[in-house]
Ligand code: SF4
């Protein structure tokens with residue numbers, strides 16, 4: 001290993017700094033030495049923050065938790081793309097080895113009218129939580145717990161539920177959409193329960209409540225498709241179509257439901 005490799009490389013981070021939601025924001029440029037290809041973009045921010053703290057400067061605020069692509073807590077816009085340069089990958093899994101030719105990272109919050117800035121790179125994504133909350137839990141009295149295999153769930157329905165349950169609620173789809181639409185997110189949250197045996201009894205109620213909350217908080221869908229291109233959970237565009245279908249189905253119930 002050469003001395004240069006041991007020392008790591010130097011990158012430039014242009015980070016959005018904003019003291020609070022009502023304060024004016026601006027980009028500030030930082031040179032960060034000692035960056036390695038194994039680091040994620042969030043670890044580059046960690047490295048930079050260690051230095052800022054040592055210098056007595058306010059560190060850059062950003063969200064993260066699991067750093068394994070599971071929790072949905074992270075989310076920044078990097079060089080204009082929600083989550084970062086690598087498609088369908090959360091910010092915490094954007095490693096520098098994936099984009100060796102990029103040395104300047106312009107990092108700003110997930111931008112959407114529905115996500116007000118709290119501080120620096122942190123935004124308030126509670127509008128997503130409110131859509132889920134209006135769906136509520138499934139309140140069917142199913143009696144005492146039965147054997148796990150007493151209620152048959154057709155294999156394809158179980159697979160569909162698992163596919164859409166993969167949504168981690170990061171909000172990148174909203175930030176990627178020119179309209180600030182949350183159709184991909186809402187569709188995933190509807191479809192991960194819609195076809196399951198007990199949940200089907202409340203399918204129409206959930207669809208009505210969640211789509212109304214979605215429309216109150218987010219923009220309309222114009223079928224741009226940018227949402228699916230940044231989604232780290234691989235939620236397919238069929239979730240977008242499902243929003244209208246689930247709502248229509250409330251009035252025209254299918255015979256097999
Ligand atoms: S649909 Fe994808 S991009 Fe949107 S909140 Fe869920 S995981 Fe994130």
Ligand code: FES
Pocket residue numbers: 063064065066067068069070071072073074075090091092093168
């Ligand atoms: S920190 Fe949990 S998904 Fe990125």
